[in-house]
Amino acid sequence: MDATVGRRERKKAATRQTLHEVALRLAAEQGLDRVTVEAIADAADVSRRTFSNYFANKEEALFHADLVRIRRLLDLVRARPTNERPWTALSRAGEELAAGSDYLDPQWLAQRRLIRAHPSLAAHQITVYGTVERELTAEISRRLPESPDSGLRSRVLAAAFLNALRAATQHWIDHPDRPLAELVHDALTYLADR
Known part of the structure; x- marks a missing residue:
């Protein structure tokens, strides 16, 4: 059970980190005003709902x-x-x-x-x-x-x-x-x- 919980937490941390890095990259490339939650989710290859499980908005991700x-x-x-x-x-x-x-x-x-x-x-x-x-x-x-x-x-x-x-x-x-x-x-x- 502990190994499963540990793996799940590592996967969540990795997803959160990926969303953060994608948000930063998109903001640097496109400008902050042009970055949307949808664009971050698409670039990270996750759903909008998955993004929302980790961050309330793009600012939190940044x-x-x-x-x-x-x-x-x-x-x-x-x-x-x-x-x-x-x-x-x-x-x-x-x-x-x-x-x-x-x-x-x-x-x-x-x-x-x-x-x-x-x-x-x-x-x-x-x-x-x-x-x-x-x-x-x-x-x-x-x-x-x-x-x-x-x-x-x-x-x-x-x-x-x-x-x-x-x-x-x-x-x-x-x-x-x-x-x-x-x-x-x-x-x-x-x-x-x-």
């Missing part, structure tokens, strides 16, 4: 890898020792995530620039990051001593951390001459040294 990456970041933060100070736990998790991202694939870079430049994707990106920020805030709050300002402090730390990661990644996309891990380290140090 941002799938980002969501996976952010979920990985949350897992890394949660895995840090609970006695670590919040900023230390966040910084080490962010640097660990960035350490595995130093290869800059030219196709991915072109696709990221396309998506970043398209204003209609901003609302979806804000929604994704807002959800993650709330989860990160809860994790930070769990690490802080109980006090009247711990809620606000947790939110500020989560927002500052995510914005530092976003800024370092955007800088890396525009100027890929330094490893992402170095840029993330520097960005987080700037905030720690404030």
Whole structure:
């Protein structure tokens, strides 16, 4: 039974990844406005219904890898020792995530620039990051001593951390001459040294 469940989950993950990659490729080739859910499903050789089992819309398909990456970041933060100070736990998790991202694939870079430049994707990106920020805030709050300002402090730390990661990644996309891990380290140090 476990082998069947494992195989089924791997197949689902592979289908989800294929739909994501096809959505990115079509957006890069045709422009975001010309890409439809039907076109993504056809190019991936699945039905519209199958697409809908994985993603609610083309924006979700486009941002799938980002969501996976952010979920990985949350897992890394949660895995840090609970006695670590919040900023230390966040910084080490962010640097660990960035350490595995130093290869800059030219196709991915072109696709990221396309998506970043398209204003209609901003609302979806804000929604994704807002959800993650709330989860990160809860994790930070769990690490802080109980006090009247711990809620606000947790939110500020989560927002500052995510914005530092976003800024370092955007800088890396525009100027890929330094490893992402170095840029993330520097960005987080700037905030720690404030």
